[in-house]
Amino acid sequence: MSSSLTVALVTPLTGPAAAYGLATLRAATLWARDEQLPLPWDDVNVTAYDAYPHPAAAMRSAAAAEPDAIFGPYGQRSALAACAATDRVVFNIGAPSTRFVRQAFPNVVNLLSPHxxxxxxxxxxxxxxxxxxxxxxxxxxxxxxxxxxxxxxxxxxxxxxxxxxxxxxxxxxxxxxxxxxxxxxxxxxxxxxxxxxxxxxxxxxxxxxxxxxxxxxxxxxxxxxxxxxxxxxxxRAWSPQLPAATGTGPSVSEFVAYYRRMYDQLPAATAAVAYTAGLVLGRCIRANGRADDRSVLAAARTLDTSTLLGRFRLDRATGLQVGHHSxxxxxxxxxxxxxxxxxxxxxxxxxxxxxxxxxxxxxxxxxx
CATH class of the missing domain: 3.40.50.2300 (Response regulator)
Incomplete structure (x- = not known):
């Protein structure tokens, strides 16, 4: 029996950081369209929750819906508040900081190296x-x-x-x-x-x-x-002009072409990070055929691959991203x-x- 993989995106849709949040939503939607998961999943459904002005409340609402995966918000203060409000695994797509070490946030998957x-x-x-x-x-x-x-x-x-x-x-x-x-x-x-x-x-x-x-x-x-x-x-966390070999997902030029065709604009770095979070989630699911938090987190901790964002590799001791470099x-x-x-x-x-x-x-x- 087939089903949808559900992803909650907690991101600012209003307020001063709305442009960044909307870019992550566009990219997550594009990834959901492109992702090919094994059975029993036949598609991906992304639901956005506005992190402005109360990111912790938005995260609690997202977790209450019991999605398969959660992507976290843009901005360090928002991400700290949101991640502290749940014990779910959260893909940190907008707050590259040493604050998100494994000892403090054991369930966070960091996509970017600390700023x-x-x-x-x-x-x-x-x-x-x-x-x-x-x-x-x-x-x-x-x-x-x-x-x-x-x-x-x-x-x-x-x-x-x-x-x-x-x-x-x-x-x-x-x-x-x-x-x-x-x-x-x-x-x-x-x-x-x-x-x-x-x-x-x-x-x-x-x-x-x-x-x-x-x-x-x-x-x-x-x-x-x-x-x-x-x-x-x-x-600069990411540049659409720099080609990079990829082991997971499309090349930089392919992603840029997909994004421009869909939205008639160049993708910002925040969009590249959100799309990459989806690629990493998909890779983790395919590694063991499961989408529960424990399985995804275990797969992410051992994953070493290259994406349009660069290399993905988490430090085993700290959980910080050490593959990617600005x-x-x-x-x-x-x-x-x-x-x-x-x-x-x-x-x-x-x-x-x-x-x-x-x-x-x-x-x-x-x-x-």
Missing amino acids: STWTRGLLAAVRAADRRARKVTVLVASDDRALEVVSVVRAAATRLGFEVTSSVFRPGRAMIAARRLPPADVLIVQGDPDDETAAAEVLLRRPWRAAAFSTAGHDDALTTLRNRRDGLLGP HLVQWQDGVARVVWPANRAQSPLVYPRSRIGVAGQQRTMTAS
């Missing part, structure tokens, strides 16, 4: 370009991510021979804190888009050899800086180009920042 780990790639890229750089200064908002970001930076800096100075600011006061930052070779800023833009207005007047902002990897971030954005570095992009001639890791780079890192205009002229001369 803060992008700073490791940044410092590695700088060290590869400059053996003499020594000082790093970090400006970070006093939110849920502050301690995580500073801890990751300090650990990576110690390993690579950097000295770190950190400064924490209250949201809305980034410009004041920026004026007080000491000089350094490398600047790292972590905050919301408005705070990072305010800090940039002050900080980009200074001669940092490398400057990185956590939102700079997004095409719609820091747009008011215009051409001053050139040279900035930032993380790309480091740099704005060059008005375009965000992947510059790290080197084996996936679309363009060499321009270093120091002061060379960005010279590098652009050289590319123009080469092209002509």
Whole structure:
């Protein structure tokens, strides 16, 4: 006897993060259309629950419907509240954080590596370009991510021979804190888009050899800086322009084509993560022919595969995603180009920042 696999998607459908939530819903719906499961399932049914403004209540409503699987919400605070409200297995599709370690959330399946780990790639890229750089200064908002970001930076800096100075600011006061930052070779800023833009207005007047902002990897971030954005570095969880070999599901180009055909727009990274969550769920079900939480979680913990998002592999001790890694992009001639890791780079890192205009002229001369 055939039946539908039921998936509950807890995601913001209204409120300030609605665009991200709607992107995850579109992608989950596309995956449900494409997924081919073994019997007894003949199709997949996705039901969305609005995580705004009460993610815990939305999660309780989703769990009460007894779906086969649950995908969790966008945003760290929402995801923490939602995952704490249930003992069901939740695929974490929108909150890449070290907070979701197995010891605290034993039933969470993390799709992305923790967001803060992008700073490791940044410092590695700088060290590869400059053996003499020594000082790093970090400006970070006093939110849920502050301690995580500073801890990751300090650990990576110690390993690579950097000295770190950190400064924490209250949201809305980034410009004041920026004026007080000491000089350094490398600047790292972590905050919301408005705070990072305010800090940039002050900080980009200074001669940092490398400057990185956590939102700079997004095409719609820091747009008011215009051409001053050139040279900035930032993380990008996924890029539709970078091909990747896949062992599970469609290639990047195939997914982009499917998504554009269905919705007449390019998929955002949040859509790629939600679609990948479905691919991983399907792979786990096919591994043992069961869709119960215990079987799916056991399969996910041992799964090692490649998807359109990159490699999927959970750390056995922490449950954090260690297969996937964010790309480091740099704005060059008005375009965000992947510059790290080197084996996936679309363009060499321009270093120091002061060379960005010279590098652009050289590319123009080469092209002509």
